[in-house]
Amino acid sequence: MNRDLAKTMALAGLGGAAFLCVPLVANSGVVFLAGLVAINIVFALSWNLLFAGAGLLSFGHSMFLAAGAYTMAKFSLSAPEVPFLLTLVLAALSGGVLAWVFGFVALRRASGTYFAILTLAFSALVHIVITKTDALGRADGLVGIRRPEIGVGSLRLSLDGDMYYVFIVLSMTLAALALWCFTHSPTGRLLQAIKQDRLRTSFLGANVRRWQLLAFCVSGVFAALAGAVMAPWSQIVSPEIAHWSMSTMPILYALLGGTSRFWGPALGAILFGMLDYGTRNMLGLADMTSGILLLVVVLAVPGGILGLLLRVGRTREEAKG
């Protein structure tokens, strides 16, 4: 257990360090993209916490991303005196509250398909409410979000330019580690049990719905955290972030990378970031390639890329030994 944690910390540290090297070798456009990829990793991990970790399929994860991003943007624009890190916590909690409210309703439906459609419907609701609310900038969104400052007393550090990139990488690495610890905790184990056999778990005395609601809230908190960190990075938050096509992203990353391994979604997010960069100027091609890719993964490579690599690796080893 502790050795696993040490290994994971080493792996996350290496990954973080690799991300930190990006500004040294690439232009600002690529650095911007790398920041988004780092954020997407946590977004995808939070989705997979539900899917692979608790057996819940969410088609509405964009609503949590939006909750975090809009909370951050609103504070940054209207109450800049609130310390950044406090805002970050509040923004993350907003995702948890949203998840609790919607999960409370949606989890009354036991079956996976119903739950999935309900999350989709809820996120659509959130999207419409945002586009119709003046305080959230309606369809135009909120613009001019400043890069934050952090510090205690007179000791202040302005997170501008590449400094904010460093902050993204560090915070997302910590968030990913926190998600790893949650997945590998007794609570994570219980959620895994629920995924594998609901009925058995309830006959171990577990109130299955309440535990699933907890998983939904934790997932919401981390997705919202990702959104909150994203807002000052893109400096604009538009309703696009709440759109259902945004909910597809973590599904795509996770399935592409492999849902059954903790770091699968992270690999998927990185690969997809590269693919996206390659097809960025071709209208329609992005949706098309994403769709076809996803279909191929589901129909032909259900373990995702990481699952495939591990299998190939194992076969090689067996061939050698």
Add this chain to the structure above:
Amino acid sequence: MMMDIGLVVFGGLSWAMATFLVAAGLTLIFGILHILNFAHGGFFMVGAYLAWAMIEALGGGVSIWTYIAVALVSGAVVGALGVLVDVTIFRRLRDVEDAYALIATYALLMVCIGAIELIWGLDFRAIMPPEALNSALFIGDLIAPTFTIFIIVCGVVVYVALEVFMARTETGKLVRIVAHDAWMARLLGLDVTRIYLITVVISFALAGLAGGLLVANQGLSPELGGVFLLQAFGVVIVGGMGSIRGAFLAALLLGQIESIGGMLFPNYPGIFYLVALAGLLLIRPQGLLTKGRTEWV
């Protein structure tokens, strides 16, 4: 006041039948194949764009009969695409976990949207309804656009046709048997694969037909499919997954709620059926017409 009530009821009916046109094929495929087909919204749009392209090719203003013929051709083309989709994708989804099947149809929806963007681009497109449907009837104080009446009639016709098909025809009977117990049907020597194929083709044809019928008066953009798909999902869930009659009633109910809500809070159109959906699920989680209950543990 009378006019308001008339307006609300009429608006609700219009929402209900437009949504039912999309939901009919969705609930059919769910009832028989137990696949919730996200791509339905995509193929609905393919139908709409096809119809738009045909009408443009015919020079714009078409007669009502040509309009209907164009919608039927769209339905036929999309139905034919259904064969392709069933053979290449749906057949493989039978041994796959529900969640993965759902994600696969979602992926197919993305492919549809991508294809539409590639072929027709992101521009807003619109066409006028046919001449004969471009006026309004005055019923008392109520102004009822004839195109809306046309859509309401279409919805009812499709509903009745489906009910008659399921209840009276030999194929409909087979479909019902497979829906009830596919395993038993296979044991009795029915060609279940063929019945699945027929179901998929009918469902896709309905999607294409709905696209062709609803194309006028809509701003046509790749977004459209998602909007109708969500409304149709609501209807299918409230109606009880797989029930055509349930979907029809749910459409009528949610249509009225949406219409009343839209009247009371005109700033937030398009959300009341979602709120109603959540509310109905709290009261009756298993859907309007479905017997039995949800898991108790």
Add this chain to the structure above:
Amino acid sequence: MTDAPILEAKALCKSYGLVQVLHDVELSIAPGESRVVIGPNGAGKTTLFKCLSGEVPSDKGVISLEGREITGLRGWRRVQMGIGRTFQVARIFPEMTARENMTVAVEMRDRLARGTARRLFSLAPAAELRAEVDELMSELDLAAAADRPARILAHGDKKRLELAMSLALRPTLVMLDEPTAGMSPADRADAVAMIARLRDTHGLTLLLTEHDMEVVFGLATRLTVLHQGRIIADGAPADVRADPNVREVYLGHD
């Protein structure tokens, strides 16, 4: 002195659609008893189990556990109050190892031993829980299978693992649905011996359904015969064996 019953059902009814599966079932299980419910296929044994354990709601009637009414409570609440249960086809977590399966159960026991507020974070030291897991696993002869994925375990191992998980919750009443289904006669005898041993060491009250007569008469202190959803006999094994109603149902008219 007669003890208050551990589990009591009064006028229990259950229908699925138009088919009434249970008709006014009356059942009273005293502490320390080993009650076996027998009856032909389709008599309603499994439905009775589902209603008593809270897997499905009953339509009418009252169920109480140690004098407290539990009729409306869901399965997980009843488990928390002291009912353990196994299934006809052993339900375990297939993608976990046997040890992980046990760990889930033991951690759940530990959670329930604490207040609601502290259930989330504070678990007993891992070493303590691990010792508890090991002890139960060796008691049920599972040590050899501990690190294998549960899905590839032998049939008997799966059954014992499921029983061990139920026992981890420290129940007062354990409900076993066909505990020896699918076993060879030799394994059956072992299973009976083990269940009897566990009953005595843990002070359990048992409620079983069973088909195999060796098992029935090996374990039962009292028998209940269910036929077409009704109880037609209830009493000591020897009395039930001699009961004319039972003879008629099983042997037909003379």
